Structures are given as structure tokens and as C-alpha cells.
Amino acid sequence: MSAPLKESVAVPAERPADKLPARAGDRRGEGIALNVFSHGFLALWALLIVLPLLWLVLSSFKTDAQIGGSAFGWPHNWSFDVFRRAWNKGIGDYFLNTVIVLVFSVPLTMLFGSMAAYVLARYRFWGNRLLYYFFVAGAMFPVFLALVPLFFMVKRLDMLNTYQGLILVYVAYSMPFTVFFMHAFFRTLPTAVFEAAILDGASHTRTFFQVMLPMAKPGLISVGIFNTLGQWNQFILPTVLMQPQSGSDPERYVLTQGLIQLQQQQGYASDLPVLFAGVTIAMVPMLVVYLSFQRQVQAGLTSATLK
Numbered sequence: 001m002s003a004p005l006k007e008s009v010a011v012p013a014e015r016p017a018d019k020l021p022a023r024a025g026d027r028r029g030e031g032i033a034l035n036v037f038s039h040g041f042l043a044l045w046a047l048l049i050v051l052p053l054l055w056l057v058l059s060s061f062k063t064d065a066q067i068g069g070s071a072f073g074w075p076h077n078w079s080f081d082v083f084r085r086a087w088n089k090g091i092g093d094y095f096l097n098t099v100i101v102l103v104f105s106v107p108l109t110m111l112f113g114s115m116a117a118y119v120l121a122r123y124r125f126w127g128n129r130l131l132y133y134f135f136v137a138g139a140m141f142p143v144f145l146a147l148v149p150l151f152f153m154v155k156r157l158d159m160l161n162t163y164q165g166l167i168l169v170y171v172a173y174s175m176p177f178t179v180f181f182m183h184a185f186f187r188t189l190p191t192a193v194f195e196a197a198i199l200d201g202a203s204h205t206r207t208f209f210q211v212m213l214p215m216a217k218p219g220l221i222s223v224g225i226f227n228t229l230g231q232w233n234q235f236i237l238p239t240v241l242m243q244p245q246s247g248s249d250p251e252r253y254v255l256t257q258g259l260i261q262l263q264q265q266q267g268y269a270s271d272l273p274v275l276f277a278g279v280t281i282a283m284v285p286m287l288v289v290y291l292s293f294q295r296q297v298q299a300g301l302t303s304a305t306l307k
Helices: 016-059 064-069 081-122 128-140 143-156 163-188 191-199 204-215 217-232 236-241 255-266 272-292 294-306
Strands: none
Touching: 016 272, 064 272, 081 128, 081 163, 081 204, 081 217, 081 255, 081 272, 128 163, 143 163, 143 236, 163 217, 163 236, 191 204, 204 217, 217 272, 236 255, 255 272, 272 294
């Protein structure tokens, strides 16, 4: 008799799916660790920015004795008289000069920069890329290397210590970044809309101002905010170009110059709360502008990528 056959019991092989929960758990743990690290870094970065600003504003409400005794203490007297004194000591004039310059320089920068970027992005002609790289190279050129020839050029035009001279320099200084930013934005706009406007009989000028420019509104707002911040905080250019040329020539200092003048005028009789109040007055408008248009800035920076 033949021996009975033994039943072979098949051992199920280990499936890859059996390891999925463990891998998912590892990935989940890595994601949590990454989120904790990123949020912790952002919180630390926010503290590094917010705490100095808060200290600056609180110091405006202190006296010299309180600042000297405890720089990080809480103000004892919440009086806004220090802001009035800072305004009367020249901050008001410096603030007005800065606003006058920016009211003209920022719109002109946006107009000329967007026009140049639109032509370079939408029209093909000989030298197109050469002009574009010329603008890009201007954004990488340090302004310090051009101060001496710029001074003599503005002097030859008899525009030293004038609003129009500083406005033209600000426009030229901000053009490279504006063209670089808006060039990338105009290239993302749909070509079908441009072609439809041309087929309907619209001129190139009308197509730009009534069709393409409104579509580029997010990009315009973003680059406009950056230009406003950059020109508001500019120091080296007005220091070189906005100095009185004679005894009868009035002072037309902007805010960055005015704060230095306010510090120098104090001498040994320091009035630190007035200086802190002046810095606060110069800082608050830009904070308000950025926080008001924060969503538009983010939309302008991300819309070109999403399209």
C-alpha cells in the first residue's frame, strides 16, 4: 500500500499591503514633525519682527529716565504729546516731502515699467531679449557704483535738491525690478484675449490700457507695494541728491534723512522719546499699506505660477 499523501498547507506570503499601516504611520509622524518645526520657525521669525516693533512703539510713550532705567519696562504715562513734538520738530515736513515724491514716482514707475514689460513680453522684434536682459542687469547693478556719475548728471540738469530730480531717479532706479516682475506676469495672460481685441479693431494702445492692463491688476498691486516700500525707505539716493546747494536753498529732506537730522540736532540734550516717535510715524504708514493689501500681494505673487 502506498503511503497516504500529506496535505500541504500553503503559508500565505507576506503582502506589501501588510506594511502599509506602518509606513503610513511613519509618514504621518514625519509630517507632524515637519509641521511642528515649520510652525515653530515661523513663530520665532514673527517674534523677531514683532518684538522690536512693539518695543519701538512703547518707547515712544516713555521718558528719557524710564528708557535709561529700564529699556524693556512698561510706560508709566500714555501721552501722545511726544508725537506732536516730533511732528513739530520737522517730521511733518519730512513726511510731506516723502509723500510728494512718492505720489509721482510710484505711478510713473508703474506706467513706464508695465508698458516696457508688455512690449517685451508680447511683441517679437530684433533686440527684444537684449533689451530684457539690459533691464534685468540693471536690477543687479549696485546703486553705490553709480552715485558719482548720477550726482553729476543730475547736477548738470540743475535738478539737485528738487522733487522732480529725485522723482526721475526713483523711477529709473525702480524700473528694472518692475519690468522683470511684470514681464513674467504679462506672459501668463491668455493670448486669445489679446488676439480678439486686435480682431475687433482695437489699437495696440487701447488693447494695452483697456484689456491687458486691467487683467494684470494683481501683478500691478504687488509690484506697486514693493516699489512703495522701497522708495519710502530709500536713504542713499536722497542723501546724495537732496542736499541744499546754497544758503538760500531750502531743505527738502525726506523721512530717512529727516530722522538722521533729528538725531543730530539733539546733540547732548537727547530726547529719545521724540526720536522713537519719529521712527514710529515713518513706520506706521507702510505697515498699514502692507497689511491692507496683503491678500492682493499674495495673489499677485502666486497667480503667475498658478496660471
